[in-house]
Amino acid sequence: MVAESKKSLLIVAALLAGCATGPLTSPSPALIPAAALPPAPVPELRPGVPAGYLGRALPDSLALLPPPPAKGSPGFARDQAVSRASQKLKGSPRYALASRDADLRFPHVASTFSCALGVPVSQQDTPRLYLLLQRSLVDAGLATYAAKDHYKRTRPFVFYKEATCFPGDEAQLRTDGSYPSGHTAIGWAWALLLTELSPGQANALLARGRAFGENRLICNAHWQSDILQGRAVAAGAVASLHANADFNADMAAARAEINALRGNGVQAQDCEAETTALAVKIPGVE
Numbered sequence: 001m002v003a004e005s006k007k008s009l010l011i012v013a014a015l016l017a018g019c020a021t022g023p024l025t026s027p028s029p030a031l032i033p034a035a036a037l038p039p040a041p042v043p044e045l046r047p048g049v050p051a052g053y054l055g056r057a058l059p060d061s062l063a064l065l066p067p068p069p070a071k072g073s074p075g076f077a078r079d080q081a082v083s084r085a086s087q088k089l090k091g092s093p094r095y096a097l098a099s100r101d102a103d104l105r106f107p108h109v110a111s112t113f114s115c116a117l118g119v120p121v122s123q124q125d126t127p128r129l130y131l132l133l134q135r136s137l138v139d140a141g142l143a144t145y146a147a148k149d150h151y152k153r154t155r156p157f158v159f160y161k162e163a164t165c166f167p168g169d170e171a172q173l174r175t176d177g178s179y180p181s182g183h184t185a186i187g188w189a190w191a192l193l194l195t196e197l198s199p200g201q202a203n204a205l206l207a208r209g210r211a212f213g214e215n216r217l218i219c220n221a222h223w224q225s226d227i228l229q230g231r232a233v234a235a236g237a238v239a240s241l242h243a244n245a246d247f248n249a250d251m252a253a254a255r256a257e258i259n260a261l262r263g264n265g266v267q268a269q270d271c272e273a274e275t276t277a278l279a280v281k282i283p284g285v286e
Contacts, residue, residue, distance in 0.1 A: 058143045065179075068229075089218050090218075102216075117258065120261070129258065157170070182230065184212070214285055
């Protein structure tokens with residue numbers, strides 16, 4: 001179990017590796033109110049890569065979730081049907097979006113919800129929100145590993161001897177359990193947090209969070225049951241986060257950043273392609 005935990009931490013640190021581009025406490029040049037002060041130094045998984053808020057106090061996904069559908073069961077048959085239907089979207093705008101969503105590295109992934117939120121999200125424009133996304137990614141992602149490491153479920157692309165939408169991750173994914181989906185847990189946790197920060201955009205944010213997880217079907221990296229239970233883990237992680245003082249301070253600062261940008265008329269740009277992609281639905285998803 002210790003070896004598996006170290007492996008999980010290494011995987012999450014690798015996902016965050018792209019964020020080590022500057023000091024975690026650097027202020028933004030954007031117009032940020034005094035309430036949104038730069039954060040104090042935070043623990044790091046490795047230099048430049050911030051740790052989560054929860055440490056070992058994570059929801060126990062193995063205790064919370066049922067086992068994944070067994071091969072030959074009606075549940076697995078549904079998973080297979082959705083998997084095969086999702087692969088018909090290759091070459092569509094939704095497939096292109098799924099390929100972009102597959103990359104969890106910062107700074108790229110920080111802008112995932114910019115269009116739904118209506119304002120740009122970046123280390124420059126929203127430094128406290130950026131840090132909040134980095135740290136909550138670790139918590140939501142690691143919370144899936146008790147079940148992942150126990151069940152070691154085979155991913156669809158391995159099962160069918162196919163490829164994914166993001167070939168660079170395939171070697172790692174082959175040995176990383178499919179159930180529940182870590183991408184989904186991260187995306188849904190972010191959707192829930194951002195909805196709390198900006199309730200006026202709730203519908204768009206929740207829809208984007210759902211699409212972020214379901215894009216893992218299109219990428220051939222997860223089964224539908226992985227996606228559904230990834231959301232359950234996200235809900236548990238978010239509930240746990242609200243008992244953490246550092247998290248609550250970052251939430252308050254992130255809210256101030258969003259409100260300041262919106263108050264100054266700053267808007268997210270280049271959202272047409274995302275809107276077109278999200279209009280493409282995956283047949284059979286629940």
